[in-house]
Amino acid sequence: MVEIICKKIIAYSLGTRIVQLELKSPLIAKKTLPGQFVVLMVSEKGERIPLTVVDKDEERGTITLIFQEAGFTTRSLGSLKEGDFLYALVGPLGNYTEIKNYGKVALVGGGVGIAEIYPVAKALRKENNHLITILGARTKDLLILEKELKQVSQELYVTTDDGSYGRKGFVTDVLQELLTIHYALNAIELIYAVGPVPMMKGVSQIAKDRGIKAIVSLNALMVDATGMCGCCRVTVDGKTKFSCIDGPEFEAQSIDWEELGKRTKMYQDKETHICKLYNR
Amino acid sequence: MRKEPVKVKEINIEERTKSFKEVVLGYTEEEAILEAKRCLQCKNPTCILGCPVGIDIKKFINQIAQKDYEGAYCTIREKNNFPSICGRVCPAEYQCRKACVLTKRGSIFASFEAINIHFLERFVGDWGMININSKSEALNPKVKGIKNLNLKFRDKRVAVVGSGPAGLCCAGELARRGIAVDIYESLHKPGGVLRYGIPNFRLPQEILDSEINYLRELGVEIMTNFVIGKLKTVDELFKEGYSAIFLGLGAGIPTFLGIKGENLCNIYSANEFLTRVNLMFAYKFPDYHTPLNIGERIIVIGGGNTAMDAARSALRLQVMNRIKPDVTILYRRTESEMPARRLEIAHAQEEGVKFKFLVQPQEFVSDKQGFLKGLVCLECKLGEPDDSGRPKSIPVPGSDFLLETDLVIVAVGLRANQLLTRVTPELKVDKYGDIIVNPETMETSLKNVFAGGDIVGGEGTVIEAMGMAKKASASIINLLFP
Ligand SMILES: Cc1cc2nc3c(=O)[nH]c(=O)nc-3n(C[C@H](O)[C@H](O)[C@H](O)COP(=O)(O)OP(=O)(O)OC[C@H]3O[C@@H](n4cnc5c(N)ncnc54)[C@H](O)[C@@H]3O)c2cc1C
Ligand SMILES: Cc1cc2nc3c(=O)[nH]c(=O)nc-3n(C[C@H](O)[C@H](O)[C@H](O)COP(=O)(O)OP(=O)(O)OC[C@H]3O[C@@H](n4cnc5c(N)ncnc54)[C@H](O)[C@@H]3O)c2cc1C
Ligand code: SF4
Ligand code: FES
Numbered sequence: 001m002v003e004i005i006c007k008k009i010i011a012y013s014l015g016t017r018i019v020q021l022e023l024k025s026p027l028i029a030k031k032t033l034p035g036q037f038v039v040l041m042v043s044e045k046g047e048r049i050p051l052t053v054v055d056k057d058e059e060r061g062t063i064t065l066i067f068q069e070a071g072f073t074t075r076s077l078g079s080l081k082e083g084d085f086l087y088a089l090v091g092p093l094g095n096y097t098e099i100k101n102y103g104k105v106a107l108v109g110g111g112v113g114i115a116e117i118y119p120v121a122k123a124l125r126k127e128n129n130h131l132i133t134i135l136g137a138r139t140k141d142l143l144i145l146e147k148e149l150k151q152v153s154q155e156l157y158v159t160t161d162d163g164s165y166g167r168k169g170f171v172t173d174v175l176q177e178l179l180t181i182h183y184a185l186n187a188i189e190l191i192y193a194v195g196p197v198p199m200m201k202g203v204s205q206i207a208k209d210r211g212i213k214a215i216v217s218l219n220a221l222m223v224d225a226t227g228m229c230g231c232c233r234v235t236v237d238g239k240t241k242f243s244c245i246d247g248p249e250f251e252a253q254s255i256d257w258e259e260l261g262k263r264t265k266m267y268q269d270k271e272t273h274i275c276k277l278y279n280r
Numbered sequence: 281m282r283k284e285p286v287k288v289k290e291i292n293i294e295e296r297t298k299s300f301k302e303v304v305l306g307y308t309e310e311e312a313i314l315e316a317k318r319c320l321q322c323k324n325p326t327c328i329l330g331c332p333v334g335i336d337i338k339k340f341i342n343q344i345a346q347k348d349y350e351g352a353y354c355t356i357r358e359k360n361n362f363p364s365i366c367g368r369v370c371p372a373e374y375q376c377r378k379a380c381v382l383t384k385r386g387s388i389f390a391s392f393e394a395i396n397i398h399f400l401e402r403f404v405g406d407w408g409m410i411n412i413n414s415k416s417e418a419l420n421p422k423v424k425g426i427k428n429l430n431l432k433f434r435d436k437r438v439a440v441v442g443s444g445p446a447g448l449c450c451a452g453e454l455a456r457r458g459i460a461v462d463i464y465e466s467l468h469k470p471g472g473v474l475r476y477g478i479p480n481f482r483l484p485q486e487i488l489d490s491e492i493n494y495l496r497e498l499g500v501e502i503m504t505n506f507v508i509g510k511l512k513t514v515d516e517l518f519k520e521g522y523s524a525i526f527l528g529l530g531a532g533i534p535t536f537l538g539i540k541g542e543n544l545c546n547i548y549s550a551n552e553f554l555t556r557v558n559l560m561f562a563y564k565f566p567d568y569h570t571p572l573n574i575g576e577r578i579i580v581i582g583g584g585n586t587a588m589d590a591a592r593s594a595l596r597l598q599v600m601n602r603i604k605p606d607v608t609i610l611y612r613r614t615e616s617e618m619p620a621r622r623l624e625i626a627h628a629q630e631e632g633v634k635f636k637f638l639v640q641p642q643e644f645v646s647d648k649q650g651f652l653k654g655l656v657c658l659e660c661k662l663g664e665p666d667d668s669g670r671p672k673s674i675p676v677p678g679s680d681f682l683l684e685t686d687l688v689i690v691a692v693g694l695r696a697n698q699l700l701t702r703v704t705p706e707l708k709v710d711k712y713g714d715i716i717v718n719p720e721t722m723e724t725s726l727k728n729v730f731a732g733g734d735i736v737g738g739e740g741t742v743i744e745a746m747g748m749a750k751k752a753s754a755s756i757i758n759l760l761f762p
């Protein structure tokens with residue numbers, strides 16, 4: 001049983017909430033590295049869902065998760081209070097990000113994917129990379145971690161779909177523009193992107209056109225997250241890979257995006273049903 | 281002496297598919313005695329050689345015939361920690377029963393006449409579960425080899441990684457001798473395949489729970505949600521003061537077919553399908569929150585126990601959801617080459633699972649949303665025997681045909697779980713990723729690290745996993761108390 005030490009609603013807009021939880025888990029706090037994730041179960045009857053470890057505090061023995069209340073499980077998780085307990089928490093899982101000095105790195109985060117680029121950004125900064133960070137949200141109220149990322153980035157750009165803050169448009173628009181106007185060919189060594197599938201797909205296309213290496217962290221559906229079930233499989237370079245043990249990071253250009261997009265919608269009907277049923 | 285074997289009672293076929301209740305009810309006392317009395321008590325009992333752990337089958341059967349159930353229980357427990365489990369899942373027709381002299385010569389598996397050793401073992405195991413607890417057993421002089429429960433060994437600690445049959449067995453063997461054992465398990469519940477793979481209608485979880493509770497009574501600690509290799513390394517375990525480590529990691533990675541479209545929606549590995557059902561209780565959705573799609577025309581690919589379990593589970597899910605049952609198993613050879621337990625094949629057939637032999641999947645076909653809609657197959661014919669000794673299945677060019685289906689479960693085998701071995705490079709593995717051990721001692725290339733079960737032998741059986749674990753536990757005891 002894992003205790004919730006601290007809970008904050010860090011963004012809210014029209015029924016959508018982004019929640020931050022700090023969980024007691026000294027061992028995971030000690031071991032986890034940027035890019036890795038945990039799997040948790042809210043209750044004994046719950047499903048197992050993966051969430052990225054956004055931050056950790058070894059002294060307090062805690063880890064921080066940030067998630068958007070999307071379906072039944074994330075909403076149940078969001079309804080817990082400080083002092084409540086989770087039924088299960090396992091981690092750290094997945095491979096960690098390769099952190100080294102690349103030079104100039106463009107970090108692209110969309111929606112709650114911003115949470116996932118944060119630990120990577122901090123680690124890359126420590127290695128003296130020049131960070132160009134591009135954040136995208138549906139609307140101003142749903143933008144998270146802007147302040148935190150500003151502190152570690154040399155440049156920071158914000159886009160919103162509705163134009164309520166930053167630039168109106170998508171992160172890919174800014175990336176495209178930076179690459180054509182502000183930076184010479186090959187000036188950016190790496191693009192690291194996390195967000196909704198269409199966004200990552202867009203980033204992948206841009207990177208491909210320019211011949212820049214792009215790494216994405218995939219959010220495939222998972223069950224055990226130890227390689228046992230094959231639920232998280234993706235087609236990478238025409239071959240089947242398991243996101244949980246081979247990933248979650250892959251080179252963007254080798255992903256079959258269409259397939260991934262479809263697979264993550266496999267249980268949409270069921271989720272709508274359970275959400276209606278419990279009316280949450 | 282009675283010639284006809286005593287048939288084991290089962291719940292009737294209509295009832296079966298409506299739930300996940302156990303199908304085989306097991307022998308009553310009278311039936312067990314009748315069956316036990318059929319045993320010829322051979323002078324040179326060959327059945328014992330057929331059992332991977334060498335249970336004194338002749339003796340325990342005789343003890344049943346004499347109504348000495350406690351004696352029978354002790355006889356079995358000398359060699360096998362989990363008789364209630366093996367009595368339910370052992371492929372006895374390839375092991376002890378095949379070696380029984382009543383089996384007709386030359387058959388590939390035990391014939392009907394062979395003594396139903398596994399059902400007798402189950403009877404005794406279940407009897408013991410009710411009548412004997414860990415303390416009375418540990419102190420019971422009839423149980424050889426375990427009477428030296430000795431607290432002076434308490435300063436020796438052993439870590440067991442994985443809580444499948446191999447891990448549980450090794451932990452039990454050590455704990456019964458008073459050694460402190462901690463089991464580390466990555467899932468949230470212990471049991472390995474016994475928990476997430478084998479369905480309740482074959483092995484009720486209460487039986488597994490009861491065996492695991494028994495280990496806890498012996499003082500075994502089970503740390504769930506704990507991945508060794510990630511949260512702690514093998515080195516770190518030694519630094520914490522463990523004297524030896526046993527690795528029972530299992531063969532946890534499902535193989536796929538490597539054909540076009542295999543990642544479409546509604547194509548499951550048997551492991552995923554069964555895990556959702558057994559470990560996560562997806563069949564109780566939405567009360568339990570893990571979803572599972574069911575499908576109207578289900579195809580299961582494979583011919584082993586995993587395929588049977590997946591097919592029978594899928595059929596039950598259809599019935600429980602008022603969908604007309606329609607499950608077909610595709611296998612590339614014929615029925616006699618199927619590696620599954622014969623009883624499971626028979627049960628699947630009785631319950632309405634259809635079989636299509638001599639076919640090979642070629643390509644999955646999708647609808648616009650990325651959901652599966654059909655499977656193109658090739659017909660096959662049997663050729664010369666291959667390495668496995670079974671005739672090779674040879675696809676016939678140009679024989680392709682389309683099967684309509686909206687859900688496929690792939691059950692074509694498992695590979696070694698590499699979560700730990702990948703991050704422990706000093707631990708030698710073979711080209712399949714299986715851990716290399718000294719077969720006499722089960723010691724790995726790492727000092728004081730032992731291994732057993734599917735991570736060593738590749739996909740095997742529960743009793744084989746336990747056999748290796750016993751060997752390893754004996755080596756660990758030798759190591760700790762030279
Ligand atoms: C390695 C990894 C790390 C992740 N880290 C985070 C994180 O830090 N923060 C966070 O908010 N989410 C993260 N996710 C995604 C998160 O696991 C899912 O959002 C969650 O499982 C949804 O569960 P649910 O029952 O609440 O929603 P569901 O009801 O399952 O889903 C709601 C909607 O989202 C879609 N959906 C479901 N699962 C996913 C998914 N994995 N990716 C994309 N769409 C999905 C469904 O089709 C549905 O439309 C991560 C996923 C992975 C694989
Ligand atoms: C569906 C199915 C049906 C079967 N039916 C039968 C049958 O009827 N009869 C029969 O004899 N055999 C059957 N088998 C085969 C049998 O189940 C296996 O041979 C046996 O379970 C192997 O035992 P094991 O202990 O080696 O591994 P497993 O049972 O696979 O257990 C390994 C355990 O280790 C855990 N683990 C792995 N890595 C780590 C790590 N790094 N840290 C912590 N924990 C870890 C896993 O989560 C798992 O719980 C079946 C197999 C399947 C899949
Ligand atoms: S453990 Fe298996 S092989 Fe051995 S006697 Fe029992 S049923 Fe037969
Ligand atoms: S989630 Fe089961 S194999 Fe990756």
